Amino acid sequence: MRTAPFASLRSLFATSDEQAMWRVRTQDDERAFAQLVRRWEGPIQRLGARMTGDVHRGEDLAQETFARVFAKRKDYQPSGKFSTWLWRIALNLCYDELRRRQRREESSLDGMCGEAVAALEAFVAPDPPPDRSLVEQERSELVRHALMQLSEAYRTVLVLRHYENLKFREIAGVLDVPEGTVKSRMAEALTQMGRLLKPMLAGGVKTDLNRNSQPEESLML
Amino acid sequence: MNHPTREEWMSYLYDELTAEELSGLAAHLAVCPDCKTRVNDWRAARKNLDSWQLPARPVRVPVQRPLVRWAAAAALMLGIGFGVGRFATPATANAEKIRATIEPAIRQQLRQEFTQLLRDELDKATSATLAASGEQTKHWIEDYSQALEAKHTEDSQAIRAALSRLESQLLADVVSLKKDVDTVAVYADAGLRRARQDLVQLADFAQPANTSNSPQK
Numbered sequence: 180m181r182t183a184p185f186a187s188l189r190s191l192f193a194t195s196d197e198q199a200m201w202r203v204r205t206q207d208d209e210r211a212f213a214q215l216v217r218r219w220e221g222p223i224q225r226l227g228a229r230m231t232g233d234v235h236r237g238e239d240l241a242q243e244t245f246a247r248v249f250a251k252r253k254d255y256q257p258s259g260k261f262s263t264w265l266w267r268i269a270l271n272l273c274y275d276e277l278r279r280r281q282r283r284e285e286s287s288l289d290g291m292c293g294e295a296v297a298a299l300e301a302f303v304a305p306d307p308p309p310d311r312s313l314v315e316q317e318r319s320e321l322v323r324h325a326l327m328q329l330s331e332a333y334r335t336v337l338v339l340r341h342y343e344n345l346k347f348r349e350i351a352g353v354l355d356v357p358e359g360t361v362k363s364r365m366a367e368a369l370t371q372m373g374r375l376l377k378p379m380l381a382g383g384v385k386t387d388l389n390r391n392s393q394p395e396e397s398l399m400l
Numbered sequence: 401m402n403h404p405t406r407e408e409w410m411s412y413l414y415d416e417l418t419a420e421e422l423s424g425l426a427a428h429l430a431v432c433p434d435c436k437t438r439v440n441d442w443r444a445a446r447k448n449l450d451s452w453q454l455p456a457r458p459v460r461v462p463v464q465r466p467l468v469r470w471a472a473a474a475a476l477m478l479g480i481g482f483g484v485g486r487f488a489t490p491a492t493a494n495a496e497k498i499r500a501t502i503e504p505a506i507r508q509q510l511r512q513e514f515t516q517l518l519r520d521e522l523d524k525a526t527s528a529t530l531a532a533s534g535e536q537t538k539h540w541i542e543d544y545s546q547a548l549e550a551k552h553t554e555d556s557q558a559i560r561a562a563l564s565r566l567e568s569q570l571l572a573d574v575v576s577l578k579k580d581v582d583t584v585a586v587y588a589d590a591g592l593r594r595a596r597q598d599l600v601q602l603a604d605f606a607q608p609a610n611t612s613n614s615p616q617k
């Protein structure tokens with residue numbers, strides 16, 4: 180690859196997240212801020228998408244996160260890791276969004292039955308990539324739906340550890356809880372996911388999301 | 401049997417253990433069917449999680465507002481320029497023709513400008529060098545004349561001192577010679593006197609003998 184040596188050279192001279200954020204804080208450095216956005220927009224978009232189950236909302240949440248980072252730049256403490264601070268801001272925005280959504284559903288969809296809600300959720304779900312098979316798409320949708328049924332605390336740990344590959348220690352720093360708590364939440368999250376997915380996958384990938392049938396045979400387990 | 405905690409199993413599943421801890425848990429897993437079932441359930445759940453793939457989307461980089469304005473202004477100017485150029489130029493004219501027309505003129509102009517620039521720079525460099533070298537030469541000549549004068553003075557003093565030494569030596573030699581000559585003269589005079597006395601005595605001896613043999617008058 181022709182660009183590889185230049186990429187490694189660039190990374191050699193690249194400023195750290197903490198240095199860039201310090202420039203943003205002290206000098207309102209727009210270039211440093213753009214650098215941080217470039218580096219972190221993808222992970223924060225993914226976090227938002229996984230937490231809300233909506234890719235488009237994930238993009239909006241990433242924008243809101245960086246807007247808040249800039250607005251709160253004077254609160255940044257250089258003694259801590261920038262990523263810890265950023266994850267925390269993004270997660271708080273995700274929680275706000277989930278609570279807003281819950282209130283909306285409670286008020287506007289009060290009269291609607293569960294099936295209709297599920298149908299609506301399926302309707303607003305992001306379009307899958309066109310090259311994936313139908314079975315894969317449906318399995319992906321089942322997992323997304325199961326993840327949305329986890330409590331926020333379990334979903335957060337699962338998303339950060341499994342999808343974003345943060346260490347348990349780092350997650351403990353973001354959530355400000357002991358590392359043991361993070362691990363026990365992770366174990367519970369995996370247990371619940373297994374329990375949720377078992378009947379869904381056992382009934383075949385075309386099983387309705389809200390069907391409460393008992394599993395005949397597990398596909399994946 | 402002492403089973404590992406589920407927290408430990410999480411570290412095991414996500415590979416956050418030391419080699420020693422890992423081998424300990426693996427050994428337990430090999431002999432404990434209960435733990436094996438639990439861990440397999442978690443592994444299956446993990447595998448299912450990977451089924452949810454997010455669509456790859458291009459990263460949107462929010463550009464800065466001034467940059468957007470400048471970009472818009474530049475795009476507008478480019479558009480206007482292109483439009484004007486496009487409609488002002490005859491349809492047959494193409495880029496190659498325009499290039500062929502203006503390239504020699506631009507080359508000529510550039511060559512002239514570069515030549516003039518080079519000449520100016522050379523003149524400047526030459527005059528600066530000459531001025532610097534003239535000043536240097538003058539300085540050197542002054543130094544040389546001073547050194548020469550100093551050397552001349554030194555030589556004169558040395559010659560004068562040598563002459564003075566020679567003169568005093570000569571004087572000393574003359575005095576010494578004179579003394580020697582005087583001494584020789586004194587000795588010679590004394591010798592002469594002695595010889596004269598000897599002659600007188602000899603004469604006295606001879607005369608009485610002569611007188612006794614001759615008759616008295």
